[in-house]
Amino acid sequence: xxxxxxxxxxxxxxxxxxxxxxxxxxxxxxxxxxxxxxxxxxxxxxxxxxxxxxxxxxxxxxxxxxxxxxxxxxxxxxxxxxxxxxxxxxxxxxxxxxxxxxxxxxxxxxxxxxxxxxxxxxxxxxxxxxxxxxxxxxxxxxxxxxxxxxxxxxxxxxxxxxxxxxxxxxxxxxxxxxxxxxxxxxxxxxxxxxxxxxxxxxxxxxxxxxxxxxxxxxxxxxxxxxxxxxxxxxxxxxxxxxxxxxxxxxxxxxxxxxxxxxxxxxxxxxxxxxxxxxxxxxxxxxxxxxxxxxxxxxxxxxxxxxxxxxxxxxxxxxxxxxxxxxxxxxxxxxxxxxxxxxxxxxxxxxxxxxxxxxxxxxxxxxxxxxxxxxxxxxxxxxxxxxxxxxxxxxxxxxxxxxxxxxxxxxxxxxxxxxxxxxxxxxxxxxxxxxxxxxxxxxxxxxxxxxxxxxxxxxxxxxxxxxxxxxxxxxxxxxxxxxxxxxxxxxxxxxxxxxxxxxxxxxxxxxxxxxxxxxxxxxxxxxxxxxxxxxxxxxxx
Numbered sequence: 001x002x003x004x005x006x007x008x009x010x011x012x013x014x015x016x017x018x019x020x021x022x023x024x025x026x027x028x029x030x031x032x033x034x035x036x037x038x039x040x041x042x043x044x045x046x047x048x049x050x051x052x053x054x055x056x057x058x059x060x061x062x063x064x065x066x067x068x069x070x071x072x073x074x075x076x077x078x079x080x081x082x083x084x085x086x087x088x089x090x091x092x093x094x095x096x097x098x099x100x101x102x103x104x105x106x107x108x109x110x111x112x113x114x115x116x117x118x119x120x121x122x123x124x125x126x127x128x129x130x131x132x133x134x135x136x137x138x139x140x141x142x143x144x145x146x147x148x149x150x151x152x153x154x155x156x157x158x159x160x161x162x163x164x165x166x167x168x169x170x171x172x173x174x175x176x177x178x179x180x181x182x183x184x185x186x187x188x189x190x191x192x193x194x195x196x197x198x199x200x201x202x203x204x205x206x207x208x209x210x211x212x213x214x215x216x217x218x219x220x221x222x223x224x225x226x227x228x229x230x231x232x233x234x235x236x237x238x239x240x241x242x243x244x245x246x247x248x249x250x251x252x253x254x255x256x257x258x259x260x261x262x263x264x265x266x267x268x269x270x271x272x273x274x275x276x277x278x279x280x281x282x283x284x285x286x287x288x289x290x291x292x293x294x295x296x297x298x299x300x301x302x303x304x305x306x307x308x309x310x311x312x313x314x315x316x317x318x319x320x321x322x323x324x325x326x327x328x329x330x331x332x333x334x335x336x337x338x339x340x341x342x343x344x345x346x347x348x349x350x351x352x353x354x355x356x357x358x359x360x361x362x363x364x365x366x367x368x369x370x371x372x373x374x375x376x377x378x379x380x381x382x383x384x385x386x387x388x389x390x391x392x393x394x395x396x397x398x399x400x401x402x403x404x405x406x407x408x409x410x411x412x413x414x415x416x417x418x419x420x421x422x423x424x425x426x427x428x429x430x431x432x433x434x435x436x437x438x439x440x441x442x443x444x445x446x447x448x449x450x451x452x453x454x455x456x457x458x459x460x461x462x463x464x465x466x467x468x469x470x471x472x473x474x475x476x477x478x479x480x481x482x483x484x485x486x487x488x489x490x491x492x493x494x495x496x497x498x499x500x501x502x503x504x505x506x507x508x509x510x511x512x513x514x515x516x517x518x519x520x521x522x523x524x525x526x527x528x529x530x531x532x533x534x535x536x537x538x539x540x
Contacts, residue, residue: 017154019296021161028165029289030354032189035172036176038281039274040182042263045284046115047123047190051130054100056245060137062089063142063383065241068145068310075315079227083215090136093328096374097135104128116263117277122187130193133201140204147214148308152207156200163195183406194417243390246398246478254427257405258283262420266411279417286351286360287367291374294339298375301328301382309386322445325383329376330452334513336375338460344368345467346496353488366421373428380435384442392438400431451513459507466503470496509533 033041047422066089073082104111107129112121169373171188208215220339228236262283266276304369312320325460343350345362352356381393411419439445482488508514516530 004259011494013150013154013498017157018302019293019295020383021157023293024161024165028168029285031169032172033281033285033355035169035176036182036283037188038278039173040186040281041285042277042281043117043120043183044123044186044189045281046112046117046120046259047127047186048117049259050111050124051104051127052194053253053256054104054133055134059093059096059138059245062093062135062237062241063138063145065089065237066139066142067145068240069236070143071148071308071310072313074147075310081233082143082146084230085146085237086139086215086229088230089142090239092232092234092237093135093139097133101128101131104131115172115259116267118271119181122183123190126187127190127193129191130197133194134197137197137201137204138515140208143214144207144211149211149214152204152211155207156203158180158198159203159333160200162196163199164192167192167195182406219270232453240390243394244385246391246394246424253401254404254424255284255288257401257408258420258424261405261408262412262417265408266416269413269416281365283358283417283420286355287363290343290350291371292365294336294343295369295374297335297380298332298378301379309383313387319389322443325443326447326452328379328383329447332379333452333456334508336372337456338463339375339462340368340372340501341464342467342497342500343371345471346493349471349489349493349496352486353493356486363421366418366425370421370425370428373425373432377428377432377435380432380439383439384435387443389438389442392442393435396438397431398432399434400427400429403427403430422451440471455511455513456508458511459504459513462507463500463504466499467496494515 019300025305029041032044036044066085070082071084107127108121108124108128109118111124112118137160141153141156142148168189171191172185175180175185175188231487257278263273263276266279267273271279307322309321312318325522344365347368348358348361351359351364356453377393377397381397384390384393404423407423407426409418411423413419415422471492474495475488478491478495479488482491516534
């Protein structure tokens with residue numbers, strides 16, 4: 001498989017797995033919200049940001065560092081060094097995972113009081129055991145990613161999500177049927193993080209056994225680099241992992257800013273405890289969940305991009321580095337731009353379809369803009385980290401987080417929960433612009449704005465026209481034949497998404513945004529797609 005195809009294959013495999021995982025996550029959120037209500041969702045969501053924060057601290061950026069250094073060692077032919085990186089990181093991750101499990105479990109009551117609702121302690125305690133298995137799972141994923149083999153990560157991710165969702169829905173339903181409160185049901189749902197992580201870990205162990213040639217010294221693999229001491233490997237991992245960890249930590253930091261400020265600020269504005277927690281559930285359980293779908297693809301691009309750039313830099317192929325940077329930015333824009341516009345235009349029917357009412361539609365409209373900036377921020381951060389500028393995305397995202405805190409305090413009293421959504425948009429915009437500036441200064445790479453921005457915007461415009469036409473002319477016909485408001489909203493949203501997708505794909509081909517070369521680079525089906533669209537006259 002060619003180098004370009006290997007990178008694209010990794011990004012597409014991870015992207016599809018991530019999208020399926022996030023779709024499943026959105027579906028379970030719908031059912032969970034229907035089971036335990038918006039207050040229960042609010043309690044459940046209070047557990048996740050602190051868990052995510054401690055998970056990032058426990059992994060300390062090691063999965064990314066492992067994939068980078070394993071890729072470098074492999075590019076140089078040092079297979080023994082690659083395995084040593086994996087062994088050292090596994091020990092360190094196991095130790096930190098146990099330490100943060102103890103902190104989260106025994107500090108749950110204090111965290112819950114800090115967040116403004118003592119009932120959240122149950123969910124926080126039940127999510128803590130996941131820290132015992134997820135860090136070790138991350139080490140194995142990072143090792144396979146260093147080999148630019150993304151299938152183990154993708155498969156384990158899907159298994160983890162399926163088991164997690166099954167546990168969430170089953171325990172939440174059973175606990176309520178047995179007479180327990182919504183706080184206990186939220187805790188049962190939170191326990192799904194552990195069961196899902198455990199099953200994902202078992203899947204990765206299966207891959208490690210089947211691909212055991214990656215983990216043991218094969219006589220065909222000749223070392224070209226002198227072996228490194230264990231302490232040298234530890235220092236190298238920590239030097240790179242620490243800033244990556246800080247950068248990853250800022251995202252849950254933004255969520256924790258919402259956890260700490262939103263409910264408390266809304267209560268200061270006159271809302272009751274129940275009303276404030278319910279509004280927090282609208283923001284986190286509805287808008288943020290929908291925001292995750294398009295940003296998932298950007299995360300996949302970043303995961304595949306990191307070892308790809310590291311390997312190219314190790315052999316000093318700067319032309320390849322530049323090509324991968326431009327390809328990753330184009331792929332991000334092709335997905336993020338139409339996703340943001342489509343989500344904003346269809347916020348109301350999507351909200352009703354998924355969550356029964358339109359209470360969160362205004363928040364979703366604001367968050368739609370954040371999906372674009374968050375996607376670009378993720379990809380540009382991966383580029384900066386891949387070229388060794390690991391502290392720049394940390395600094396830039398931290399500046400965005402500081403802006404988020406100040407804007408929450410300023411805007412929530414003025415606009416309520418919509419103010420928190422607007423603050424998220426501005427914070428990601430700031431981080432994105434700083435990343436783009438840093439990337440230009442450090443690399444000097446000038447992207448082709450016509451292919452990366454202008455043509456995707458033109459295709460997105462045609463897509464938006466299609467959505468407007470569906471909502472204006474087709475929706476009234478559906479309304480006359482469907483009595484249920486929720487079914488009508490679902491029919492409107494799904495038919496509009498289908499029409500928009502078709503128009504967008506055709507527009508990409510007609511405007512030359514996607515070329516024959518791009519289609520050929522798609523693994524397996526690329527050449528057939530290129531030949532098919534060439535017969536139709538859509539590409540040359």
